[in-house]
Amino acid sequence: SSGTDALLAALMAAGVGGARPLEPQRRRSRARRKARRTRAMVEGSSQRYARLSSKYMGDAEALLGRGDFVQASEKFWGAVAEATKAAAAERRWRHSSHHDLRRAISRLYQETGDAALVRLFGIAESLHANFYEDFMEAADVRVCAEDARRIVEKLHRGNGRDAERG
Numbered sequence: 001s002s003g004t005d006a007l008l009a010a011l012m013a014a015g016v017g018g019a020r021p022l023e024p025q026r027r028r029s030r031a032r033r034k035a036r037r038t039r040a041m042v043e044g045s046s047q048r049y050a051r052l053s054s055k056y057m058g059d060a061e062a063l064l065g066r067g068d069f070v071q072a073s074e075k076f077w078g079a080v081a082e083a084t085k086a087a088a089a090e091r092r093w094r095h096s097s098h099h100d101l102r103r104a105i106s107r108l109y110q111e112t113g114d115a116a117l118v119r120l121f122g123i124a125e126s127l128h129a130n131f132y133e134d135f136m137e138a139a140d141v142r143v144c145a146e147d148a149r150r151i152v153e154k155l156h157r158g159n160g161r162d163a164e165r166g
Helices: 002-014 024-066 069-090 098-112 116-133 138-160
Strands: none
Touching: 024 069, 024 138, 069 098, 069 116, 069 138, 098 116, 116 138
8 A cells, every 4th residue: 555655656756647736827827718618609609699689689679670579589589598598698697498597587686786787688588489479469568678778788788888868
């Protein structure tokens, strides 16, 4: 046992088989590189979500113009969901489920004091439900679309950080 320990210690000291521990400086620079990669990934995913949000918003507007209210409802919801993901990703918050998105909106409200974020997100959720149930009148979808536009604008503007109060 002590012979095995001595052999392992000698191998580690010689750097055989990658068994050598990292020096503190190498560990720190490896940690810095990982942090830079993580920041780049976060920025990249946040921008990707923002682009998708804009795309879905354009799709929703076209569908609304054609009178396809059910599909437009889902695209408006998608625009809101992706804008919420962008804000959450920027802050490194979870954003992979509907629950995570709702929680992100609550946290954004706490961060900004903008209660409209909570109300507008609820309206966007009703658009999402309309996709499955087709229960909204055309005029109702148009009104809710205005609110979807409003929350997406708030979320895109500084990813919720500069949201207007109220």
